[in-house]
Amino acid sequence: MKVDLHTHTRHSRDALLRPADLIERARSAGLDRVAVTDHNHMDGAREAYALDPDLIIPGEEIDCLDGPDLIGLFLHEPIPAGLPAVEVAARIRAQGGIVYAPHPFAYLREPAQRAARVLVLADVVEVINGRAFLPVWNRRARRAAQAAGLPMAAGSDGHFPHEIGGVWTEMPPFRTAEEFRAALPQARPCATRMSSPFVHVVSISVELSRRARRLVTRQPGLQVLPAD
Numbered sequence: 001m002k003v004d005l006h007t008h009t010r011h012s013r014d015a016l017l018r019p020a021d022l023i024e025r026a027r028s029a030g031l032d033r034v035a036v037t038d039h040n041h042m043d044g045a046r047e048a049y050a051l052d053p054d055l056i057i058p059g060e061e062i063d064c065l066d067g068p069d070l071i072g073l074f075l076h077e078p079i080p081a082g083l084p085a086v087e088v089a090a091r092i093r094a095q096g097g098i099v100y101a102p103h104p105f106a107y108l109r110e111p112a113q114r115a116a117r118v119l120v121l122a123d124v125v126e127v128i129n130g131r132a133f134l135p136v137w138n139r140r141a142r143r144a145a146q147a148a149g150l151p152m153a154a155g156s157d158g159h160f161p162h163e164i165g166g167v168w169t170e171m172p173p174f175r176t177a178e179e180f181r182a183a184l185p186q187a188r189p190c191a192t193r194m195s196s197p198f199v200h201v202v203s204i205s206v207e208l209s210r211r212a213r214r215l216v217t218r219q220p221g222l223q224v225l226p227a228d
Contacts, residue, residue: 001032002168002190006061006071006102006126006155009036009044013210014203015159019048022164023055029165033174035155037061037071037102040081061102062088068107068114070121071100074177089121096177102155103129104144106137115140119148123181128154128189130167133197154189159203166193 008015009022017025019036026034035057036045045058059073064085072079072092079091089099101122104115106129119125125145132138145152156167171187174180 001171001173002030003033003035003057003153003171004031004156004158004164004168005035005057005059005073005100005153006037006129006157007034007164008038008061008157008159009048011041011044011047012038012159014039014207016206017158017160017164019044020051021161022158023048023052025161025164026055031055031165031168033057034164035059035071035073035100037073037155039063040078042075042078045075059097059100064088064117066114066117067110068104068118069102070118071102073098073100074180085117085121098177098180099123100126100153102126103132103137103141103157105140106132106134111137111140115144119144119150122150124151124153124184124187126155126189127152128167128191130154130156130158130163130191130193131195131199132157133195133200151184151187152189153184153187154191156195158195159206160199163195163199166195167191 009017009019036048037059038044042060049056049058061071062079063081070088074097092099101118105111127142153169154167156163158164172183174183
């Protein structure tokens with residue numbers, strides 16, 4: 001199976017992909033499963049799963065109190081941001097989910113310290129992140145996963161349609177979280193196309209635009225056109 005374990009929809013603060021468009025793009029790219037992992041909530045995952053439950057793995061990317069991000073796969077309920085990573089991992093497992101460590105070294109501040117906090121918690125490590133514009137970030141993730149004896153995977157981290165399909169994980173077929181876990185030792189991260197560093201500029205622009213819109217709409221007497 002070809003599986004993208006890290007994607008975002010417009011329900012993330014810095015993305016524009018509609019869940020329906022993500023599904024269409026994933027199907028056309030030949031992906032068999034896609035994890036929807038929006039930042040700090042599951043609205044996009046739930047919407048996408050309702051449209052195509054055979055394709056979508058419900059998940060969430062959670063901002064942890066101590067710096068790193070963690071992704072929960074096969075979640076039923078969202079996990080709030082701002083908790084310590086160890087508690088986030090415990091809450092993921094309490095739902096029967098999988099603890100996925102995304103881009104463990106792709107941080108501008110304290111990358112080694114942040115990676116160390118999640119590698120001891122992870123069930124699987126993302127060693128190819130499609131948006132990791134410094135190749136050393138992915139190389140360090142691979143070396144760390146190998147040293148820890150952890151399964152390795154890949155995700156596009158796609159926020160826009162053109163990013164979907166360039167990065168994926170090949171692994172045996174699965175349906176449930178238990179079957180996914182059993183297949184992890186045979187997972188193989190793959191990539192044919194990485195995202196341009198400029199996608200981060202676009203994502204930042206999207207986020208800033210939304211923040212500005214919220215500020216304007218709070219001002220009495222002002223009208224703002226809908227985003228969509």
